[in-house]
Amino acid sequence: MADKTDLVLDVKNLKTVFFTNSGLFKAVDDLSFSVRRGETLAIVGESGCGKSVTALSLMRLVPDPPGRIVGGSVTLEGTDLLALDESEMRSVRGNRISMIFQEPMTSLNPVMRIGDQIVEAVRLHRNISAKEAHDIAVEMLRLVRIPEPARRAREYPHQLSGGMRQRAMIAMALACRPALLIADEPTTALDVTIQAQILALILDLQKELGTGLVLITHDLGVVAQTAQRVIVMYAGRKVEEASVEALFAAPKHPYTRGLMASIPAVPASGVAAQARLNEIPGTVPSLVRLPQGCAFAPRCKLAIKRCEAEYPPLADWGGGHLAACWRAEEVAEVA
Amino acid sequence: MFAYLVRRLFLMLVTLFGISIVIFFLLRIVPGNIVDILFAAAGYVDPADKAELEKQLGIDQPLVMQYLHWIGGFLRGDFGYSYVSEKPALQEILPRIPITARLAGLALLFSASIGIPLGVISAVKQGTRLDYALRIVSLSGLSLPSFWLGLLILTAAVAMFGQIPIFNPNPKTWLEAFATYAVPAAAVGFRSAALTMRITRSSMLEVLRQDYIRTARAKGASEAAVNYHHALKNAILPVITVIGIEAAFLIGGLIVTETVFNIPGVARFLVEAIRWRDYPIVQNLVMFIAVVVVFANFTVDMLYAVFDPRIRYTD
Numbered sequence: 030m031a032d033k034t035d036l037v038l039d040v041k042n043l044k045t046v047f048f049t050n051s052g053l054f055k056a057v058d059d060l061s062f063s064v065r066r067g068e069t070l071a072i073v074g075e076s077g078c079g080k081s082v083t084a085l086s087l088m089r090l091v092p093d094p095p096g097r098i099v100g101g102s103v104t105l106e107g108t109d110l111l112a113l114d115e116s117e118m119r120s121v122r123g124n125r126i127s128m129i130f131q132e133p134m135t136s137l138n139p140v141m142r143i144g145d146q147i148v149e150a151v152r153l154h155r156n157i158s159a160k161e162a163h164d165i166a167v168e169m170l171r172l173v174r175i176p177e178p179a180r181r182a183r184e185y186p187h188q189l190s191g192g193m194r195q196r197a198m199i200a201m202a203l204a205c206r207p208a209l210l211i212a213d214e215p216t217t218a219l220d221v222t223i224q225a226q227i228l229a230l231i232l233d234l235q236k237e238l239g240t241g242l243v244l245i246t247h248d249l250g251v252v253a254q255t256a257q258r259v260i261v262m263y264a265g266r267k268v269e270e271a272s273v274e275a276l277f278a279a280p281k282h283p284y285t286r287g288l289m290a291s292i293p294a295v296p297a298s299g300v301a302a303q304a305r306l307n308e309i310p311g312t313v314p315s316l317v318r319l320p321q322g323c324a325f326a327p328r329c330k331l332a333i334k335r336c337e338a339e340y341p342p343l344a345d346w347g348g349g350h351l352a353a354c355w356r357a358e359e360v361a362e363v364a
Numbered sequence: 365m366f367a368y369l370v371r372r373l374f375l376m377l378v379t380l381f382g383i384s385i386v387i388f389f390l391l392r393i394v395p396g397n398i399v400d401i402l403f404a405a406a407g408y409v410d411p412a413d414k415a416e417l418e419k420q421l422g423i424d425q426p427l428v429m430q431y432l433h434w435i436g437g438f439l440r441g442d443f444g445y446s447y448v449s450e451k452p453a454l455q456e457i458l459p460r461i462p463i464t465a466r467l468a469g470l471a472l473l474f475s476a477s478i479g480i481p482l483g484v485i486s487a488v489k490q491g492t493r494l495d496y497a498l499r500i501v502s503l504s505g506l507s508l509p510s511f512w513l514g515l516l517i518l519t520a521a522v523a524m525f526g527q528i529p530i531f532n533p534n535p536k537t538w539l540e541a542f543a544t545y546a547v548p549a550a551a552v553g554f555r556s557a558a559l560t561m562r563i564t565r566s567s568m569l570e571v572l573r574q575d576y577i578r579t580a581r582a583k584g585a586s587e588a589a590v591n592y593h594h595a596l597k598n599a600i601l602p603v604i605t606v607i608g609i610e611a612a613f614l615i616g617g618l619i620v621t622e623t624v625f626n627i628p629g630v631a632r633f634l635v636e637a638i639r640w641r642d643y644p645i646v647q648n649l650v651m652f653i654a655v656v657v658v659f660a661n662f663t664v665d666m667l668y669a670v671f672d673p674r675i676r677y678t679d
Contacts, residue, residue: 090581116586123584130582135575140597140672150583185673201583 037106037208037241038064038087038126044100045079045086054316056082056096058265064209064241069232071244071256071273073288077313079265080245084213087243088128089118106208124154127202129231131214133195137186143170144182147201154205169200173230192223196230203234209241216251228255249292253277258349261285264314264324267343271350281352283360284309284325323354331356368677372665376658383654384438387647388431397423398447398641421447423643434647444644448637453644457630457652463533464622464629468614470549475556476607480596482557483564483603488591490569498561505558511620514551518624531627548625552617556610563606567599574598600671608664612657 045057057079064070072080085091086098089110103110105126110118130136138146147166148159155162163182170178173196186194195215202210212231216224232255235242244255252259252273259276261269261284269282280286287309311328320326326336335355343351354360396404399417403409418424422433437444443453486498521528535541571577572595580594615631622632630649637645668675 088582090578119584119586121584122582128582130575130579132575136579138576138580138594138598139674141594149585153584187674198579201579 035065036063037066039104042101043086045082045091045096045098047096049095052317055265057086060267062260064243066241067239069242069244069256071246071252071259072262073246073252074262075313078262080262081213084211084245087211088122123150124205125207126209127207128211129198129202129215131217133191133198136198137194139186142183142185143197147204150201151204169204173200191219195227206238211243213245249288269352275350281346281357281360282354283329283331286360331359365677379658380654384435384651387650391643391646392427443648446645447642448640453648457649460630460633464618464631466545467549467618467629470545471553471614472611474549474553475560479557479560480564483561484568484591484596486565487568502558502561505554510552510555510617511624513554514621514624517547517551548621552621559606560603564603567602568595571595571599601668604664604667608660611660615653
């Protein structure tokens with residue numbers, strides 16, 4: 030394991046719940062993970078598995094009500110963020126920890142100039158003049174490879190394309206050189222060709238600035254290209270964690286295996302494409318009525334009696350490869 | 365932009381032309397004219413005298429001729445003479461305008477400066493007791509006719525101070541001027557303030573759900589900055605629309621308020637003039653109000669472009 034001082038983020042037993050009319054549900058349940066300086070950690074899972082709530086919990090931006098963080102700790106550079114008061118937390122947000130959102134089209138304020146939005150992010154945390162902040166904003170736009178950054182800084186979001194807007198978002202998020210960047214599906218809303226550019230950009234800047242990166246995605250292809258370590262989430266819990274090589278070589282959880290099997294492969298030349306795409310049968314269970322045992326059991330081909338009765342603990346399979354499955358040993362054999 | 369302005373100006377002229385026709389003929393549909401009223405008051409009718417007077421005033425001519433005579437004069441800046449006072453209409457109208465303009469301006473200022481912040485607070489505190497209290501106040505503001513509110517204020521003034529504020533045409537100090545106009549302006553502006561608050565609230569609630577609000581919070585912006593800097597700037601357009609419409613409605617509210625508070629403004633004068641069928645005064649005054657309202661609408665449209673960079677008036 031890594032040296033403690035090298036840790037940018039250390040999350041322990043994070044628990045975020047939502048109080049709704051149909052009952053209380055645990056959006057994030059007992060989640061622990063850590064990110065080292067310059068490391069990329071990917072969090073993958075289907076919609077509704079708690080990825081985005083995890084991200085918002087780290088920023089302490091979970092809408093309250095109905096949501097609330099009820100347990101655990103989020104330690105960023107030695108400070109427990111959950112123990113800070115709101116004004117202390119504000120001085121951390123956008124400064125030491127930043128976030129890029131899924132929807133570049135709607136995540137920028139439509140009535141403010143791009144430059145001004147970056148200037149605001151800088152001046153909230155640095156005691157500098159408007160002129161200096163503006164210079165930083167233009168420099169950041171140059172850094173995210175926006176052509177003619179000085180002119181673009183004077184433009185409004187609607188004058189930029191989706192890819193450009195996401196670049197501007199990245200410029201804003203990195204303007205204060207945060208220790209940790211959270212990217213919540215940063216490329217989902219973009220064209221495939223733009224996706225690759227934006228990912229490459231994020232990784233380049235991460236390397237340049239030494240930022241820790243939490244990349245939230247449902248796209249295993251993106252994970253394989255970018256991350257060093259991966260967390261697979263299902264129904265609010267971590268079901269598997271491994272280095273990216275170990276995970277793709279030998280997934281231990283049937284859900285991870287299902288996700289991998291669902292990636293449509295490009296058929297080799299001369300071979301007919303598969304008639305039907307692979308899928309994981311069923312849907313994510315309602316978080317209000319989680320089964321007593323493993324939440325994945327109802328959809329799992331390997332499920333046995335024990336899976337329905339008892340939740341499997343996270344077991345270590347060596348080299349930091351964790352999986353929560355009673356039948357992890359058999360997963361590899363079945364495949 | 366220039367072509368847009370020209371087209372817009374042309375449309376405004378067409379609108380005003382239509383309004384002039386409506387005013388003119390509505391006024392002629394109302395039974396009786398000033399001569400009827402004078403002779404009815406005097407108690408006898410000599411048809412020859414009556415015809416002579418109608419001829420003098422020019423109201424014996426065909427309607428179309430009367431209209432052309434009026435509008436021709438209007439365009440040349442000749443507004444005719446009041447039938448009642450026999451003074452030039454312009455001389456009668458002009459001195460009264462500042463009084464009503466101050467009242468209307470103050471009422472609008474009142475409605476915006478109270479309605480917008482309270483609307484923001486109500487939206488931010490959605491679902492709390494404060495929100496419910498503010499919504500009840502605004503609902504009562506909407507359902508309270510301004511003349512009744514004015515009467516209540518006057519009654520309260522009598523009960524508490526033993527006298528009612530009397531309109532002072534030449535206030536000596538700023539405080540006196542404020543006292544003269546503030547109370548009636550508040551009475552007539554309360555309704556607009558209530559409406560402005562409701563629109564601000566619903567518009568803010570819509571905006572506060574947007575992604576860029578979350579982005580602003582993620583930057584580390586304070587709640588005040590998020591609400592007033594990021595959200596309100598996006599939520600203000602419908603509010604401006606409503607204030608623009610209210611500016612027109614205000615005239616109606618002022619008529620009763622000026623009567624209740626005994627203020628010698630344009631609005632009360634208009635009612636007097638209608639009672640006497642004083643055609644030159646009514647026609648010209650309503651035209652003047654129409655010009656103000658049309659320009660208010662134009663200003664609102666221009667303000668859209670100021671507040672929302674996505675709106676640009678091009679050809």
